[in-house]
Amino acid sequence: MVSISTSSSAATLDRSPFEDTATNHLWFHGWDMDWEELTEREGMKIFARAKNTTLYDVRGREYLDGLAGLMVVNVGHGRREIGEAMGYQAGEIAYAASSNYTTIPTVKLSETLARITPGDLDRVFFCSGGSEAVETALKIAKQAQALRGFPRRYKVIARRGSYHGMTMGALSLTAGRNEEFFGPFMYGVSHIPSPNHFVNDFELEGEAGDIMCAKFLEQEIINQGPESVAAFIGEPISTSNGDHVPSPIYWKMVREICDRHGVFLIMDEIINGFGRTGKLFASEHFGVVPDLMTIAKGLSSGYAPIAAVVVRPSVFEGFKNEGASIGHLLTFGGHAVATAAANKNIEILFEENLIERGAEMGAYLKSQLELLRSHPTVGDVRGIGMMTCLDLVKNQTGKEAWGTRHPFIKNLGEAVHGKGLLTRVWNQLHVCPPLVVTRDEIDRMIAIIDESLTEVETEFAAEIAAAA
Numbered sequence: 001m002v003s004i005s006t007s008s009s010a011a012t013l014d015r016s017p018f019e020d021t022a023t024n025h026l027w028f029h030g031w032d033m034d035w036e037e038l039t040e041r042e043g044m045k046i047f048a049r050a051k052n053t054t055l056y057d058v059r060g061r062e063y064l065d066g067l068a069g070l071m072v073v074n075v076g077h078g079r080r081e082i083g084e085a086m087g088y089q090a091g092e093i094a095y096a097a098s099s100n101y102t103t104i105p106t107v108k109l110s111e112t113l114a115r116i117t118p119g120d121l122d123r124v125f126f127c128s129g130g131s132e133a134v135e136t137a138l139k140i141a142k143q144a145q146a147l148r149g150f151p152r153r154y155k156v157i158a159r160r161g162s163y164h165g166m167t168m169g170a171l172s173l174t175a176g177r178n179e180e181f182f183g184p185f186m187y188g189v190s191h192i193p194s195p196n197h198f199v200n201d202f203e204l205e206g207e208a209g210d211i212m213c214a215k216f217l218e219q220e221i222i223n224q225g226p227e228s229v230a231a232f233i234g235e236p237i238s239t240s241n242g243d244h245v246p247s248p249i250y251w252k253m254v255r256e257i258c259d260r261h262g263v264f265l266i267m268d269e270i271i272n273g274f275g276r277t278g279k280l281f282a283s284e285h286f287g288v289v290p291d292l293m294t295i296a297k298g299l300s301s302g303y304a305p306i307a308a309v310v311v312r313p314s315v316f317e318g319f320k321n322e323g324a325s326i327g328h329l330l331t332f333g334g335h336a337v338a339t340a341a342a343n344k345n346i347e348i349l350f351e352e353n354l355i356e357r358g359a360e361m362g363a364y365l366k367s368q369l370e371l372l373r374s375h376p377t378v379g380d381v382r383g384i385g386m387m388t389c390l391d392l393v394k395n396q397t398g399k400e401a402w403g404t405r406h407p408f409i410k411n412l413g414e415a416v417h418g419k420g421l422l423t424r425v426w427n428q429l430h431v432c433p434p435l436v437v438t439r440d441e442i443d444r445m446i447a448i449i450d451e452s453l454t455e456v457e458t459e460f461a462a463e464i465a466a467a468a
């Protein structure tokens with residue numbers, strides 16, 4: 001544990017009755033859940049409160065948040081001022097139907113987003129979560145294509161390794177979509193290679209590999225038939241694919257290819273947005289404006305479930321005509337308490353210069369992660385801003401991944417969590433704290449990872465030696 005309980009009332013408890021109740025009734029999310037780990041090996045954590053980068057559970061234990069929740073809590077935990085803004089709004093008016101009514105904070109937020117999103121993105125459709133935003137973007141892209149005279153443009157191209165959500169349309173775009181349980185998927189989706197500077201699909205390095213990935217998009221559009229393709233979707237910097245920062249030429253080429261073939265470019269900034277990568281939006285690193293942008297997570301820093309799709313006038317144009325309203329209505333889209341939370345959150349991001357701070361502390365975080373390359377199982381250190389990871393391998397030269405279910409990965413995850421750092425350990429160990437993280441907290445995170453790697457590498461020494 002990083003440090004002992006800060007709860008003055010009691011020492012750390014062995015178990016809380018909440019854990020038994022949760023074991024009996026709560027359904028935890030995810031596709032990689034190990035029930036025994038969750039219920040018998042301390043995998044479950046029930047948090048009682050949190051402040052900035054530190055969370056406190058019901059047993060009185062303290063944890064550092066190395067994942068900002070799930071790359072969500074950009075302004076940090078325990079912001080009473082956001083709660084107050086939400087409380088005030090709930091007392092005024094919490095809900096108005098999202099079809100022809102709205103509320104003051106929702107209108108304000110639409111104006112703010114039009115102002116701060118790149119280029120001429122200026123029309124906002126609100127939803128409640130990232131998957132819903134992706135579903136919405138798919139429908140907008142397809143309907144907008146039809147409205148501008150291309151009703152047969154329904155196909156969508158995504159990328160290998162991508163994650164765009166869990167509802168059926170978004171899941172169809174997600175690489176690990178699990179055919180066995182959930183197929184068949186949305187018709188007309190194909191997946192192409194994604195920039196990867198560690199294990200590239202074409203065995204090319206750096207920019208050359210990225211250029212090939214962009215060229216592959218053009219080939220795929222031609223192969224599918226440009227007259228049938230509605231959109232291409234990708235995260236500017238993909239977390240699910242391991243935080244590879246593409247060379248600037250990649251997104252410029254993608255933009256040109258989409259324009260050449262009348263294909264909409266959807267950038268999924270659900271994780272990337274609101275300072276996570278050291279800029280307000282990650283597309284700014286590349287100077288590229290998408291036709292549609294999906295945002296969620298850092299939009300409210302998790303204080304309320306809210307997401308949105310922001311589009312350019314060229315996409316919205318057709319929807320203004322009679323009989324061309326969008327065939328889409330979400331009861332909670334633009335919920336007033338959620339938009340009040342997002343307004344306050346964005347105010348904090350700017351007032352406290354958290355984007356710049358995230359870029360600065362992100363550079364420090366990366367420099368400290370680099371020191372862990374001395375571990376035989378750290379194959380690579382990647383990322384930008386507060387979106388970084390270690391690539392975990394059996395050996396550095398062969399770059400062989402352990403696989404997410406390997407006991408090395410499981411034990412490393414348990415070791416890190418046991419020492420008080422919350423993060424995700426799969427083929428990559430992600431470190432994506434809130435933008436308010438301090439140097440001291442980063443140092444403690446690195447120390448925990450360092451110690452945990454040493455412990456688990458000792459445990460698996462024979463397998464590591466055999467792979468070398």
Ligand code: PLP
Pocket residue numbers: 129130131132134163164165166235239268269270271296
């Ligand atoms: N798109 C990306 C890039 C994501 O990372 C996620 C979630 O992690 C989603 C979409 C789906 O968001 P949600 O979990 O809010 O439905």
